Structure formats: structure tokens, C-alpha cells
Amino acid sequence: xxxxxxxxxxELKLNSQTGLIxxxxxxxxxxxxxxxxxxxxxxxxxxxxxxxMPFSDPMAEGPIIQQSSKMSLDNGHxxxxxxxxxxxxxxxxITTPIILMGYYNPIYQYGNDNFIKRCLDYGVxxxxxxxxxxxxxxxxxxxxxxxxxxFIRLATPTTDKKRLNIVLNKSSGFLYYVSIMGIxxxxxxxxxxxxxxxxxxxxxxxxxxxxxxxxxxxxxxxKISEFSDAIVVGSSLIEKIMKNYQNNKEDLVLSExxxxxxxxxxxx
Amino acid sequence: MKKNSYKLGPDSDGNFGLFGxxxxxETLMPLIIELEKAYSDALNDPNFRKEINQFSKDYIGRESPxxxxxxxxxxxKGAKIYFKRDELNHTGSHKINNCIGQILLAKRMNKxxxxxxxxxxxxxVAVATVCARFGYxxxxxxxKKDIERQKSNVFKIKLLGGKIVPVDSGNGxxxxxxxxxxxxxxxxxENTYYLIGTAAGPHPYPTMVRDFQSVIGEEAKKQILxxxxxxPDALVACIGGGSNALGLFYPFLDDDVDMYGVEAAGLxxxxxDHAASLAxxxxxxxxxxxxxxxxxxxxxxREGHSISAGLDYPGIGPEHSWxxxxxxxxxxxxxxxxxxxxxxxxxxxxxxxxxxxxxxxxAFVFKLAKKMKKDQIIIVNLCGRGDKDIxxxxxxLGVDV
Numbered sequence: 330x331x332x333x334x335x336x337x338x339x340e341l342k343l344n345s346q347t348g349l350i351x352x353x354x355x356x357x358x359x360x361x362x363x364x365x366x367x368x369x370x371x372x373x374x375x376x377x378x379x380x381x382m383p384f385s386d387p388m389a390e391g392p393i394i395q396q397s398s399k400m401s402l403d404n405g406h407x408x409x410x411x412x413x414x415x416x417x418x419x420x421x422x423i424t425t426p427i428i429l430m431g432y433y434n435p436i437y438q439y440g441n442d443n444f445i446k447r448c449l450d451y452g453v454x455x456x457x458x459x460x461x462x463x464x465x466x467x468x469x470x471x472x473x474x475x476x477x478x479x480f481i482r483l484a485t486p487t488t489d490k491k492r493l494n495i496v497l498n499k500s501s502g503f504l505y506y507v508s509i510m511g512i513x514x515x516x517x518x519x520x521x522x523x524x525x526x527x528x529x530x531x532x533x534x535x536x537x538x539x540x541x542x543x544x545x546x547x548x549x550x551x552k553i554s555e556f557s558d559a560i561v562v563g564s565s566l567i568e569k570i571m572k573n574y575q576n577n578k579e580d581l582v583l584s585e586x587x588x589x590x591x592x593x594x595x596x597x
Numbered sequence: 598m599k600k601n602s603y604k605l606g607p608d609s610d611g612n613f614g615l616f617g618x619x620x621x622x623e624t625l626m627p628l629i630i631e632l633e634k635a636y637s638d639a640l641n642d643p644n645f646r647k648e649i650n651q652f653s654k655d656y657i658g659r660e661s662p663x664x665x666x667x668x669x670x671x672x673x674k675g676a677k678i679y680f681k682r683d684e685l686n687h688t689g690s691h692k693i694n695n696c697i698g699q700i701l702l703a704k705r706m707n708k709x710x711x712x713x714x715x716x717x718x719x720x721x722v723a724v725a726t727v728c729a730r731f732g733y734x735x736x737x738x739x740x741k742k743d744i745e746r747q748k749s750n751v752f753k754i755k756l757l758g759g760k761i762v763p764v765d766s767g768n769g770x771x772x773x774x775x776x777x778x779x780x781x782x783x784x785x786x787e788n789t790y791y792l793i794g795t796a797a798g799p800h801p802y803p804t805m806v807r808d809f810q811s812v813i814g815e816e817a818k819k820q821i822l823x824x825x826x827x828x829p830d831a832l833v834a835c836i837g838g839g840s841n842a843l844g845l846f847y848p849f850l851d852d853d854v855d856m857y858g859v860e861a862a863g864l865x866x867x868x869x870d871h872a873a874s875l876a877x878x879x880x881x882x883x884x885x886x887x888x889x890x891x892x893x894x895x896x897x898x899r900e901g902h903s904i905s906a907g908l909d910y911p912g913i914g915p916e917h918s919w920x921x922x923x924x925x926x927x928x929x930x931x932x933x934x935x936x937x938x939x940x941x942x943x944x945x946x947x948x949x950x951x952x953x954x955x956x957x958x959x960a961f962v963f964k965l966a967k968k969m970k971k972d973q974i975i976i977v978n979l980c981g982r983g984d985k986d987i988x989x990x991x992x993x994l995g996v997d998v
Contacts, residue, residue, distance in 0.1 A: 385897040386772065386883060388779045389622045395766055407895045433620060434882045438896030460620045460882065464610060485624040487786055492627055510624060511784035 333426040333454045334479050334502040337376055338537040338558060347554035347597040349374060350539055351590065352430065352563030354381040354397040355414055356406035358574040358582075366570065366586055367418050371425040373587040374594030377559070379457065382411050382431030389459045391514035393564040397571065408439050412447050419452040428455040428481065428502075433469070441469050448478055455479035455502045463495050470499055479503075486510050486526065493533055503537040503559065506530065508544070514564025517543045520552050527556050547596045554597035562593065603850035603925050606916065611800020611886075614922065616915035619799040621885045624783045633801045635706050645701065652697045653812065656730070657687045659694075661813075663820035663976070668946040676830065676969035678962060680979040681817045681845060684951065690981035691813060691841045692723035692794060698809030699792045700727040708790035710734040714778045716743055716771035716837070717907035717954070718750025719981055720794030725759030735759040738777045741769035743906050750985055768900050771910050775884055795838025796914035799885030803914050810844025817976055818848050825974060831855040831965060834978040835958040836928070837872070837907050839914040841980035846926060855927065858917060859961045861903035862930035872901030874913040875921050875928040888915040904933040904989065905953035907981070931960035937993060939963060940983065952981030953989065 341348045351370045356363055370378055383398040383406055390398070415427055429448065436444050436458065448456070456478065461469060463482070470480045479502030487510065488496060497504070506527065508518035523540070530538055540553050541561030550560050569589055573581045606613040611633075619629055639645040653659040662685065666678045683691040703711060711733050715721030721737040728735035737754055741763050744751050754761055767773035782791045796806040814832075821829055832849060834842035836858045846856050863871035871877065874889045881890040883898055891899040891911035901909040920926040931939075939959035944950045951959060955978060962977050969975070983990075991998045 385767065386776050388776050388884075389624075389783065391780075392766070399767070402897060432882075434890075434892070434898070435896035437882055438892070438894065459622050460885075462619065462621065462623055462626050464619050464626075483623040485622075487624050487627045489627065496623065507624060510786060512780045515784070 332477050332479050332502065333424070334377065337426050338503060341376060341558070347557060348376040348539065348559030349590070349594050349597060350377045350379060350541070350559050350561040351375040351566055352379040352381060352561060354383055354394060354401055354567065355411040356383060356401035356404060357397040357567070358400060358570060359404060360406070360410060360414065362579065362582060364414055364417055365583060367414070368421065369583050369587050370590060371422055373590035375425070375590055377426045377428060379428045379430045379561070379563070380411065380415065382408065382429055382435055384432040384435055387432060389512055391512045391564060393514045393568050393571070397567045408435055412451050415451045415453060423452070426454040427452065428457060429453050430457040431459065433458050433461045436469065441472060445472050445476070445478065449476060453478065455481050457481045457483070457505060459483070463498065466499060474499065481505055483507050484530065490533070493530070497534050497536070500536060503539045504530070504534065505561070506538050506540045507542045508540050509542050511542070513542055515543065517549070520549070523553065524556050547592050550593050551596040560597060603920070603923065604847065606919065607800060607804055611804070613916050613919035615880060616888050616918040617800055617803060617886050619885060620882045620887065621799045622783060624786065628786050629799050631706070635702060636801050636805055639702055639705055648701055649698055653694070657693050657697065658685065659812065660816040661685050663817055663824065665824070666947050669943065672942070672946055673963060673966040675966035675971065676973040676975045677971070678966055679821065679829070679974065679976045680949070681813060681976055683813055683841065683978060683980045684955070684982035688719070688723045688726050689984065690719040690723065690952065691810060691844060692720045693726065694812055694844070695794065695806050695809040695840060696723040696727045696792065699805070700731055700733070703733070703790035703792070704731065706790065708788055710736070710785065710789045711792050712736045712738065712778050712781050712789055713792045713794060714738045714771065714774040715794065716740070716774070716910065717905065718743065718747040718754065718985065719907060721759065722750050722753050722757070724792050724794070725754045725757035728759060729757045736762060736781065738762050738764050738774040738781070740771060740774045741765045743770060746989060747906055747985060748988070770900060772898065779884070794840070796840040796843045796916060797838045797884060797886055797888065797912060803886065803916055806840050807843045807847055807916060810840050811847045813841065813844035813978060814846060814848035817845060821974065821976060827974070828852055828854055829976045830969065830973040831857060831975045833857045833859065833958045833962050833965065833975060834980065835859045835908060835954045836913060836917065837910050837954065838912070839917045841978050843914060843916060845976070845978045850925065856925070857961060857965065858926050858928045859958045860928060860930040861901070861905060861908035861957055862932040863902040863904070865932055866930060869899065870902040871930070872903045872909045872911065873930045874911060875917070876930055880918065883912055886915045888912050888918045889921070904936060904993070905957065907952070907954040908957065929961055931957040935960035937990065940990060949979070950983035951979055952983045953986045954981055955979045
């Protein structure tokens, strides 16, 4: 099945480009501005967009994404509002892939079948469910096998060869490589070690590899782009939005986001 | 699972029916699998059991007595009440049973940095204690609110060489402390062992903690047969995550014995200020397992409330969720004021100051005993002593300590 995600990676490859994937928490900093930011992300050069489904207990997130989730939930955000955001984005954009990323419980409470139906109806292209390892494939992943919805998995520095086979089985879209041992937006990866790890991965799979966790500056992005198919930025983007929003400089939010995305896209 | 036994769970994937499992980030999966293997190897090593028994006897002070609470029995004018006195253990609660088991496992796995979450601080103290004994680095995550209401345990942990990390993410309570501990673990998997304090979390923790706590029920069974020559009619224990209850219940699951797990009803079950996950929650996924949780319709986890910092977790161990749905164990609840009343009466009639956690169990015993015949027997797990709660209770009663 050719999903928007694989089409995007095919085009990037054809143009010898590395993809830029951006992460934004749904409903952050508020519902309206969130939609505006998503539009700016795609216009400024983000090739794929991850929308975070806020959760009260985001175990893999560092302080910045935690805070963004909390702000969103404190504003009364719900799964329905996440879908509403995507629906509005899709009214104007039918090419940029949208990936929903988050934790299993809000999906489970929404109802797995119901959730997948909504994803298809509203034009979601992929799912990343942080706390749903292959051991629990029968719950959600298996429901996505024959439909236009990629199930994107994470590989990490702790993933050995045996485990990698389990992770790759039923993986689709791309493989998300977590560049550090830790949570989002904290440590920076050691680029030499990272390069070795990605080269090793490439020998095991043809699926595109996106690298994330701990990437924030153009110089890092540039170096990582030399050996990966995409880079993911999340915390650093959220941090920039947070700073301007909390200083009541809402007008600067969109322009800084645009500038930042362009600065990354220009070097990868 | 065969219908003729309630003791066969979990299955090989760590499921107790719908509950349990391994819902963790990929970074942790290899470690969880390694832990499962290490635990199963340990179980097959007679030296492991021998070492636990040795520490249980000489360090914890087991076995703990089974004590006939004669004055409380005559006060209530009903069934005979026995206390399983795990409050007499070293460190003052049942938590140490599990900590000795897990620290010996950490040693086998060559992990020398131990992390843990704590709510009331009893688990934190027990972890810091075994870390001191084995010479391991100890990092305890504790919610800011809990640090304020459990000052003496905080000081003990520091005295024992543990480092306390205050958690103010989320709402700064036990569930947030558990999130932070998981985040630490992801960042330090190579040398770190996460010593979970209750029978919850990803497989194999719920099983492992249950096994290490089952010594409570095994002893109680032997002791009651020696004293009364019959099995008890009822077992009662309080439930936060549920490790002390499971420890008492598990060895009796296939016997003709009624069981009551007592959740915290806080200010009452009609509002949101309680921690009764089974009575008022629904199945969901948090902290590595599927179980009953207090949550809103959108799957966001709510905070639990209880006067007892050890019971206000918004979830419960997965095996309890399963036993609840099987109808094998009755889950009931006691409110803050009922627990305080039981706390005072137990102190006055038996000369034993119980922790606020087992005071919830006692409060239910007060109701249950009266409905039973005088020749019937109740065993209640007195899983912790009340020293740590003196200030809380004094505040409630309006007394300056």
C-alpha cells in the first residue's frame, strides 16, 4: 500500500533530500494557534508532521513536552479536539503526512476500532504509540495492517539484532530511531556513535529511518542528515513556542517557527 | 487458566486475563525481558530462596507474629480477630519483604544503582535500607506533596544514604513519582535497577512482588492452623497498589476463605476525593500494565485522594483487577474518618498504633466482625506501624505534637 508517508519518502529520495519531521502537541499552546502553527510548519518545509495526543502521564517525555501536554489538557483538550485539528488542516492540505503520536490509554478509552476509523476519515497517515511494544500487536497494530495507516515503531540504542527483527516485523512508514537513551529534549546524541548505529540499521532494513530525541540545532541536523532519511524535532520547537507565548508575544510565535523550520530545512 | 485454581496466573506474556501485560517504551523492553529471565533463573536457584530466607529471619525479623487481638474482639462482640503483625518488621512495614527479594535479584543482575518511587515513604525507607545494607547507590523519587506530609520518612531515607528527588511534574504525588522513576530508568538502563514497591507495573513486577510478599500469607496459614486448627473464615487487607493484600491472600486463594480488599474511600465515593480504583474506576493502561484506573472518559488519569499517603494511587495491581472480575475477592472501602476512628480504637484497646493504611482494613473489620459468629475467625494484615502518621492524625484531631 502506498501511503502519503511512503510517497513523501520516495520523493525525498528522488531529490536526494533528508526529510524534516516536526512534532507539535495538539491543543498547544491553544487550539487556534496550534492549527496556525501546523499550517506554518508545512509551509516552511516540514515534510511530515507528528501531532502529539496529550496524556496526563507522558512517561517518555522530558519537561518541555510534559509541560505542553499539561497546558493543553488544562485548557480542556480532548481526543475529539485532536481530530478536529486534523480535519481543519486537511481541508487545506492533502499532501503533508500527519502522524499521531502518543500513549495508549487515551486511544484505548476512545475505542481502538473507533480510533482507527476516525484516523482514516480525517486523513491521519501513521501512528506512533510509545507504550505499545510489539508484544501487544494484537490490540492495535494488527488492525492497521491492510489499511492506509502506517504503524511506526521505535528502535533505540538498547535494541539488539534479535529485538530489531521483532521491532521491524509489521513496522511501516519509517523506523523512528531514538538517538539517545532517555527522554525527549534532554541529552544530545553522540554523532559518531549515532552514525555507526544507523549504518548498522540500514544493513537490516530498507525502511526509511528517521532520527529523533535531542536534535535542536541546524549543525546537528545537518550532520545527522548525512546518514539518515529524516530528522525529527520536537522539544526545541515547543520550547520556542512556549517562550514567546508565555511572554505574551503571540505575534512572534508563527514567524519564529517559520524561521526555525527554514533554518533546519536549508541544511539537510 | 484452569478454573480449578486461582493461582495459575499470569500467562507467559504477563496477563491475568484482560489485565497486566508489558506496556512500556521500546527502550525498556529488552531490560524487562532480561529481568523476567533473571527472575525465572533465580527461582530455579535454591541458593536464591535460601538467601531470602536468611535475610528474612536475621534482618527483617520474620516470621512476624499472628496475634489474637483479644480486647478488640470483645469490644466488637463478634468474630475472633487476629493481627498478622507485619508492622513489626524491620523498617516498620511489609515493604521490606519485597525489597530484600528484589535487591538480591539486582545483585544477580549486576545492577548497582537502585531507583524507586515512594508515596508514604515506607517503600522509600525500605529501599534505602536494603541499599545501605548492600552498599548500592539509592535514588528515591517522591512527590513534593508527599515530602511535606511524610517528613520523618524523608529524613530516614537521607540518613540511610538515599538521595531524594522531589517530583513536582504533574501533581507531585505518587503517580508522578512513578513517571519520573520510569524516565530515570529509560536514561540509565545500563546500571540501574528499578525497585517497584507494589504489585503493579509491567510484567514481571506484579508477579515478582506478589511472590516476595506471599510469605505473609504462608506464615499466617501455618500459624492459624497451629493456634486454631482451622483456616480463617475471612482475610482483610488494605489496598493501595495491593502488595500487602496480595501477599496475605495469595496462599489462600484456592481455600474456602472469604477475602476482603479495602480501598480508600477518602471523603466518600460519591465525589472525586477517593482512591477506590476498583469501585469507581475502569480498565485502562498506565505504568506498564492494564488495570482498573481512576480516569476521565478521555483516558486522562485522575489523582486519587486518601488521608493515607500510601493508598492514594489512582490504580491497583493487575492481579487484583482480575480477582475482582472473577469475583474471588470482595473489594470494599473505608473512608478517611472511619480509618481515623479505627486508628484510635486499635491504639487504645490493643496498645498497637497502626499505620493509617491498615487502619482502613481495621475500619472494615469493625463492620465485618459484628456480622460474624463468635467462633469465626478474621485475619487482618497489620501491614505497617503508625509512627509516620502521628503528625497527620494529630493535625486532624487538632492537637499540637
